[in-house]
Amino acid sequence: MREAHRARVLDFLRTIQKPDRPLEAVAESDSLVEAGLIDSLALLEIVAFLEEQYRIDFAETGLEPDQLTSVSGILDLIEREARA
């Protein structure tokens, strides 16, 4: 299941990342912002993506930006919300 989520998340990240930066070059736990792949604006689009695709309501769960800046952080959040 995590693999399916990963593929979906990576496909989405490719649509919002900065051009000319290979997503695959960054480890799953690395910060995408610190690695220069996305800017802080992209966080908004990640939030919108998670709301639409996974029905996560951040008004209920709270929003921790640092959770959403790495692929592993996003996947952990998806799995956590799926279990809740």
Next chain:
Amino acid sequence: MAVALLVRRFGQLHEDPALIARWRSWLGPLLTWLTPRRRRSLLALGALYIAVRQPLREMFPGVDLRAPGGPVAGAIVVVGCFAAVVSVYVAAGRFASLPAAIRSRPQVWLHAAFWALVAIAWLVPDDRGPGAAALAGLVLALPFLLWRMGYLLMSGQRGRVAGSRFGDHLLYLYPAYGGTNTPYGKGLDHLARHEAASEEALARSQLAGIKLLILAAIYNGLLALMAGLVYGDPRGAWSGHGLGLPRLEQMLPAAGTPWATAWVSLYVALVWDVLKLAARGHEIVGILRLFGFNVFRNTYKPLLAPSIVEFWNRYYYYFKELLVEFFFFPTYVRRFRRSPRLRIFAATLAAAGFGNLYYHLLQHDAFVLTLRWAAIGSWLLSRGFYCLLLSVGIYLSMRREQTRRGTAAAPSVPVLTQVRRVVGVWTFFALLSIWADDSAAGFGQRVSFFLALFGVR
């Protein structure tokens, strides 16, 4: 060429393996001894000193400690601030058991408690001795702690305070490394995420800190030169040869500054403000890095930013983060979810507009002590206008940046276009500063000055 190489090497100081190895060999046993726990303990000890000094410093000039009852009032303020911090720590540690109304809006409740105290202080007559003086002192001293306690509460909301050491939170609540009302390095969650866990990481962090401290010294030198040579400030270097360029607070009340002089003054003031903020921020973050917290610097080349939002992100990073975490994201996740553009605009207005204005209102001692709106009417109008313009500028810039992203490779941007973008950003913030200036100039005077820049008198 040699200078460029030197600059590049200096910039990569903390990444140089040979230098890291040498640093480790010089400091060897000290680096081993400085475990994360010991580093935090040292900062916590420093925090105890700040816990006494900071509230007393914030009390002036609103409360005269030399007055009868002054030292008693001072002691009450120090203890009162500490009690507030302990209370928030306890509440954060038991966050899950707080009433639902508080759990859903913890920051609102924190600030409501502060304003309740402000109202009480306002109601108590001034001639009520140490008690009245202490209340006044508390309302002046607490804003320094408010946003820090906010980060503590936020950490509690995420379940990270229960079981944590109070001393670990003290280090950012009363930062021995310095700071303004804006918590540099944010709270413990952020600091811990960037904390050096190994000797090598500590060495790297310390070298990065030394680099920032050197940069701070260079910037302070440049500021002294500018003060003397550009502004003719007697406290600056070589002021006898100064150009005597007027500052904004000198130009605003007096009409008739030559057009070119006014424009030059605005641009130079922008450079001055950036250097000043960078110098102070580098000192604070530099010290943090010496203690192994390798956090982002507060200011990172904003004068090279190609967009307004990028400048905003680089100029005063921790203030921007404060507005984002306490205002932008809470608004973004709750309002206008079906309308993406309105959602971003509302959140931007909440942060760069309302949050920005509110933050500065808290620092306005005269208002916080007296609650007299008339006393701050002119300031409020100008600052409010500034915040509105800033919000609109950031929003439009964000929209433009969003359309530039994607998977397609970006064509290389011609140099002239890059320069044009940077000049555009400089111009925006230089003009915006007309309304951010804290001089006594009225709104009308600022508008007249602005229009005169474009030949309209």
